[in-house]
Amino acid sequence: xxxxxxxxxxxxxxxGGISIINCAYENTAxxxxxxYQQFPGKGPALLIAIxxxxxxxxxxxxxxxxxxxxKQFSLHIMDSQPGDSATYFCAASSDFNKFYFGSGTKxxxxx
Amino acid sequence: xxxxxxxxxNKVTEKGKDVELRCDxxxxxxxxxxxxxxxxxGLEFLIYFQGNSAPDKSGLPSDRFSAERTGxxxxxxxIQRTQQEDSAVYLCASSMIAGGYEQYFGPGTRLTVT
Numbered sequence: 001x002x003x004x005x006x007x008x009x010x011x012x013x014x015x016g017g018i019s020i021i022n023c024a025y026e027n028t029a030x031x032x033x034x035x036y037q038q039f040p041g042k043g044p045a046l047l048i049a050i051x052x053x054x055x056x057x058x059x060x061x062x063x064x065x066x067x068x069x070x071k072q073f074s075l076h077i078m079d080s081q082p083g084d085s086a087t088y089f090c091a092a093s094s095d096f097n098k099f100y101f102g103s104g105t106k107x108x109x110x111x
Numbered sequence: 112x113x114x115x116x117x118x119x120x121n122k123v124t125e126k127g128k129d130v131e132l133r134c135d136x137x138x139x140x141x142x143x144x145x146x147x148x149x150x151x152x153g154l155e156f157l158i159y160f161q162g163n164s165a166p167d168k169s170g171l172p173s174d175r176f177s178a179e180r181t182g183x184x185x186x187x188x189x190i191q192r193t194q195q196e197d198s199a200v201y202l203c204a205s206s207m208i209a210g211g212y213e214q215y216f217g218p219g220t221r222l223t224v225t
Contacts, residue, residue, distance in 0.1 A: 006153070032212070034213075034214075036216075041218070042218060043115070043202055043204070043216030043217050043218050043219055044154070044202075044216050045216065046213050046214065046215075049213075089153055089154065091154075093212075096142070096206075096208075096212045097159050097161075097166065097167055098156050098159065098167065098170070099144070099154075099156055099214070100156065101146075101153040101154040101155075101156075102153055103152060103153040104151075104152070104153050
Protein backbone atom coordinates (compact mmCIF):
# COMPACT_ATOMS: atom_id res chain seq x y z
CA UNK A 1 0.00 0.00 0.00
CA UNK A 2 1.43 3.32 -1.07
CA UNK A 3 1.62 5.54 1.98
CA UNK A 4 1.95 8.82 0.08
CA UNK A 5 0.32 9.43 -3.29
CA UNK A 6 1.69 12.22 -5.46
CA UNK A 7 0.29 13.91 -8.56
CA UNK A 8 0.78 14.83 -11.30
CA UNK A 9 3.52 12.57 -12.61
CA UNK A 10 4.77 15.34 -14.87
CA UNK A 11 4.07 19.03 -15.22
CA UNK A 12 4.87 21.64 -17.83
CA UNK A 13 4.65 25.28 -16.81
CA UNK A 14 5.57 28.48 -18.60
CA UNK A 15 8.20 30.72 -17.07
CA GLY A 16 6.58 33.00 -14.53
CA GLY A 17 3.66 30.66 -13.94
CA ILE A 18 2.64 28.77 -10.81
CA SER A 19 3.59 25.11 -10.43
CA ILE A 20 1.35 23.06 -8.15
CA ILE A 21 2.11 19.53 -6.98
CA ASN A 22 -0.23 17.59 -4.75
CA CYS A 23 0.22 14.79 -2.24
CA ALA A 24 -2.23 12.76 -0.17
CA TYR A 25 -1.62 10.45 2.74
CA GLU A 26 -3.61 7.99 4.84
CA ASN A 27 -1.66 7.59 8.07
CA THR A 28 -2.89 10.20 10.54
CA ALA A 29 0.19 9.56 12.67
CA UNK A 30 2.36 11.38 10.12
CA UNK A 31 3.54 14.65 11.61
CA UNK A 32 6.35 15.82 9.37
CA UNK A 33 5.94 16.55 5.67
CA UNK A 34 9.03 17.57 3.67
CA UNK A 35 9.41 18.34 -0.01
CA TYR A 36 12.58 17.44 -1.88
CA GLN A 37 14.01 18.67 -5.16
CA GLN A 38 16.17 16.36 -7.25
CA PHE A 39 18.24 17.23 -10.29
CA PRO A 40 19.44 14.49 -12.66
CA GLY A 41 22.40 12.58 -11.27
CA LYS A 42 22.09 14.16 -7.85
CA GLY A 43 20.58 13.12 -4.55
CA PRO A 44 17.39 14.84 -3.38
CA ALA A 45 17.76 18.09 -1.45
CA LEU A 46 15.32 19.35 1.15
CA LEU A 47 13.30 22.27 -0.18
CA ILE A 48 10.78 23.02 2.53
CA ALA A 49 8.95 21.11 5.26
CA ILE A 50 5.83 21.55 7.36
CA UNK A 51 4.32 20.19 10.55
CA UNK A 52 0.54 19.67 10.82
CA UNK A 53 0.08 22.41 13.39
CA UNK A 54 0.17 25.05 10.64
CA UNK A 55 -1.79 25.24 7.41
CA UNK A 56 0.80 27.03 5.32
CA UNK A 57 4.52 27.65 5.22
CA UNK A 58 6.29 29.92 2.81
CA UNK A 59 9.96 30.19 1.97
CA UNK A 60 10.75 32.53 -0.88
CA UNK A 61 8.89 31.36 -3.98
CA UNK A 62 8.01 27.99 -2.42
CA UNK A 63 4.87 27.45 -0.33
CA UNK A 64 3.46 24.34 1.30
CA UNK A 65 -0.28 24.26 1.88
CA UNK A 66 -1.49 21.67 4.37
CA UNK A 67 -5.05 20.40 4.85
CA UNK A 68 -5.13 18.13 7.87
CA UNK A 69 -8.78 17.16 7.60
CA UNK A 70 -8.38 16.15 3.96
CA LYS A 71 -4.99 14.55 4.62
CA GLN A 72 -3.50 16.45 1.73
CA PHE A 73 -0.60 18.81 1.23
CA SER A 74 0.72 20.61 -1.78
CA LEU A 75 3.74 22.51 -3.04
CA HIS A 76 3.28 25.77 -4.88
CA ILE A 77 6.16 27.28 -6.82
CA MET A 78 5.43 30.90 -7.63
CA ASP A 79 7.04 32.69 -10.58
CA SER A 80 8.44 29.38 -11.84
CA GLN A 81 11.83 29.61 -13.52
CA PRO A 82 13.62 27.27 -15.95
CA GLY A 83 16.12 26.56 -13.15
CA ASP A 84 13.26 25.03 -11.17
CA SER A 85 13.03 22.23 -13.72
CA ALA A 86 13.67 19.12 -11.65
CA THR A 87 11.87 16.21 -10.06
CA TYR A 88 10.00 16.99 -6.85
CA PHE A 89 9.16 14.47 -4.16
CA CYS A 90 6.84 14.83 -1.21
CA ALA A 91 7.41 12.69 1.86
CA ALA A 92 5.92 11.96 5.25
CA SER A 93 7.15 10.61 8.55
CA SER A 94 5.73 9.94 11.99
CA ASP A 95 8.81 9.20 14.00
CA PHE A 96 11.78 10.17 11.82
CA ASN A 97 12.72 6.50 11.67
CA LYS A 98 10.94 5.92 8.38
CA PHE A 99 10.21 8.35 5.61
CA TYR A 100 7.62 7.51 2.97
CA PHE A 101 8.15 9.23 -0.37
CA GLY A 102 5.73 10.00 -3.15
CA SER A 103 6.46 8.76 -6.65
CA GLY A 104 7.77 12.12 -7.84
CA THR A 105 6.71 14.90 -10.22
CA LYS A 106 8.92 15.88 -13.11
CA UNK A 107 8.59 19.62 -13.59
CA UNK A 108 9.59 21.30 -16.83
CA UNK A 109 9.49 25.10 -16.84
CA UNK A 110 9.56 26.42 -20.39
CA UNK A 111 11.36 29.72 -21.07
CA UNK B 112 33.99 18.09 1.46
CA UNK B 113 31.35 18.36 4.15
CA UNK B 114 28.57 16.48 2.40
CA UNK B 115 27.47 12.85 2.33
CA UNK B 116 29.65 10.75 0.06
CA UNK B 117 28.94 7.39 -1.47
CA UNK B 118 31.12 4.90 -3.27
CA UNK B 119 31.32 3.62 -5.83
CA UNK B 120 29.34 6.07 -7.94
CA ASN B 121 28.61 3.32 -10.45
CA LYS B 122 28.75 -0.44 -10.12
CA VAL B 123 28.10 -3.02 -12.79
CA THR B 124 27.96 -6.59 -11.58
CA GLU B 125 26.91 -9.96 -12.87
CA LYS B 126 23.82 -11.65 -11.59
CA GLY B 127 24.62 -13.79 -8.57
CA LYS B 128 27.59 -11.74 -7.39
CA ASP B 129 27.72 -9.92 -4.06
CA VAL B 130 28.15 -6.14 -3.90
CA GLU B 131 29.02 -3.68 -1.14
CA LEU B 132 27.93 -0.07 -1.25
CA ARG B 133 29.51 2.46 1.07
CA CYS B 134 28.16 5.63 2.66
CA ASP B 135 30.17 8.26 4.53
CA UNK B 136 27.74 10.53 6.37
CA UNK B 137 28.31 14.09 7.46
CA UNK B 138 30.52 14.11 10.54
CA UNK B 139 28.47 14.25 13.73
CA UNK B 140 25.23 13.08 12.13
CA UNK B 141 23.81 10.34 14.32
CA UNK B 142 21.05 9.18 11.98
CA UNK B 143 21.72 7.44 8.67
CA UNK B 144 19.21 6.20 6.08
CA UNK B 145 19.41 3.98 3.02
CA UNK B 146 16.94 4.25 0.14
CA UNK B 147 16.50 2.57 -3.21
CA UNK B 148 15.35 4.54 -6.24
CA UNK B 149 14.35 2.59 -9.30
CA UNK B 150 14.42 4.39 -12.63
CA UNK B 151 11.73 7.04 -12.80
CA UNK B 152 10.31 6.15 -9.43
CA GLY B 153 10.23 7.51 -5.91
CA LEU B 154 12.48 6.61 -3.03
CA GLU B 155 11.92 3.31 -1.29
CA PHE B 156 13.00 3.28 2.35
CA LEU B 157 15.34 0.40 3.18
CA ILE B 158 16.81 0.90 6.65
CA TYR B 159 17.57 3.50 9.29
CA PHE B 160 20.45 3.69 11.78
CA GLN B 161 20.44 5.60 15.02
CA GLY B 162 24.08 5.49 16.02
CA ASN B 163 25.24 1.99 15.13
CA SER B 164 21.86 0.39 15.76
CA ALA B 165 19.17 -0.37 13.21
CA PRO B 166 15.91 -0.57 15.18
CA ASP B 167 13.79 -1.48 12.18
CA LYS B 168 15.01 -3.63 9.31
CA SER B 169 11.57 -4.32 7.85
CA GLY B 170 12.24 -2.14 4.80
CA LEU B 171 14.96 -4.42 3.49
CA PRO B 172 13.48 -6.19 0.41
CA SER B 173 14.83 -9.65 1.21
CA ASP B 174 17.36 -11.50 3.32
CA ARG B 175 19.89 -10.93 0.53
CA PHE B 176 20.11 -7.34 1.76
CA SER B 177 22.00 -6.37 4.91
CA ALA B 178 23.51 -3.21 6.30
CA GLU B 179 25.82 -2.23 9.08
CA ARG B 180 27.23 0.92 10.55
CA THR B 181 30.37 1.25 12.60
CA GLY B 182 31.80 4.01 14.75
CA UNK B 183 28.59 5.98 14.29
CA UNK B 184 30.06 6.84 10.94
CA UNK B 185 30.53 4.74 7.81
CA UNK B 186 27.74 2.44 6.70
CA UNK B 187 27.84 -0.44 4.24
CA UNK B 188 24.87 -1.87 2.37
CA UNK B 189 25.55 -5.40 1.15
CA ILE B 190 23.50 -7.20 -1.47
CA GLN B 191 24.20 -10.88 -1.81
CA ARG B 192 23.50 -12.98 -4.90
CA THR B 193 22.40 -9.93 -6.85
CA GLN B 194 19.39 -10.16 -9.14
CA GLN B 195 18.45 -7.99 -12.10
CA GLU B 196 15.61 -6.44 -10.12
CA ASP B 197 18.23 -5.05 -7.71
CA SER B 198 19.32 -2.61 -10.44
CA ALA B 199 18.64 0.87 -9.09
CA VAL B 200 20.26 3.92 -7.56
CA TYR B 201 20.98 3.39 -3.89
CA LEU B 202 20.87 6.62 -1.91
CA CYS B 203 22.22 7.31 1.54
CA ALA B 204 21.19 10.22 3.74
CA SER B 205 22.27 11.42 7.15
CA SER B 206 20.74 13.77 9.67
CA MET B 207 21.31 15.24 13.07
CA ILE B 208 18.47 14.78 15.51
CA ALA B 209 19.21 18.06 17.17
CA GLY B 210 19.07 19.70 13.78
CA GLY B 211 15.46 18.84 13.22
CA TYR B 212 15.95 15.70 11.18
CA GLU B 213 16.73 17.41 7.90
CA GLN B 214 18.14 14.67 5.72
CA TYR B 215 21.20 15.36 3.60
CA PHE B 216 21.48 12.98 0.69
CA GLY B 217 24.55 11.66 -1.04
CA PRO B 218 24.78 11.45 -4.84
CA GLY B 219 23.91 7.76 -4.84
CA THR B 220 25.42 4.57 -6.23
CA ARG B 221 23.99 3.40 -9.54
CA LEU B 222 23.91 -0.39 -9.47
CA THR B 223 23.43 -2.34 -12.69
CA VAL B 224 23.06 -6.10 -12.52
CA THR B 225 23.62 -7.82 -15.87
